[in-house]
Amino acid sequence: xxxxxxxxxxxxxSTLDTTYIGHRxxxxxxxxxxxxxxxxxxxxxxxxxxxxxxVTIGAGSVLAGKVGVADxxxxxxxxxxxxxxxxxxxxxxxxxxxxxxxPLQEQFRMMAALRSLARRGRAG
Numbered sequence: 001x002x003x004x005x006x007x008x009x010x011x012x013x014s015t016l017d018t019t020y021i022g023h024r025x026x027x028x029x030x031x032x033x034x035x036x037x038x039x040x041x042x043x044x045x046x047x048x049x050x051x052x053x054x055v056t057i058g059a060g061s062v063l064a065g066k067v068g069v070a071d072x073x074x075x076x077x078x079x080x081x082x083x084x085x086x087x088x089x090x091x092x093x094x095x096x097x098x099x100x101x102x103p104l105q106e107q108f109r110m111m112a113a114l115r116s117l118a119r120r121g122r123a124g
Contacts, residue, residue, distance in 0.1 A: 006031065006047075022059065040077060058092065 003021055005011065006029035013019060014035045021033075022041035032050045033039070039051075040059030048066045051057070055069050058077030069075070069087045076092025086099035095104040102110075 003027070009033070
């Protein structure tokens with residue numbers, strides 16, 4: 001019901017279980033949805049997202065461009081994963097980024113600490 005699937009996207013059929021796409025899901029171009037995946041209602045998958053087998057995406061989630069999700073990972077309803085992130089373990093709810101995906105505020109702190117270490121290395 002009211003699902004949109006963009007050009008050159010692939011939704012793999014399941015052999016033994018079900019590949020399920022909920023109501024009002026929007027799948028952008030060049031997205032890979034593997035077998036046994038469940039995508040909850042009102043979810044958005046942006047370009048070049050890759051979902052491995054048996055992934056569960058909760059309702060109302062957003063996966064930005066180039067997000068990769070490892071097999072058997074569950075993403076909680078209402079979760080956002082920012083662009084070019086990799087989810088290797090269960091996530092949410094919240095906003096996540098980086099590889100491996102961590103809470104976004106924690107990711108920002110790690111990037112700031114890394115910049116600070118780089119500056120100290122040049123000064124000494």
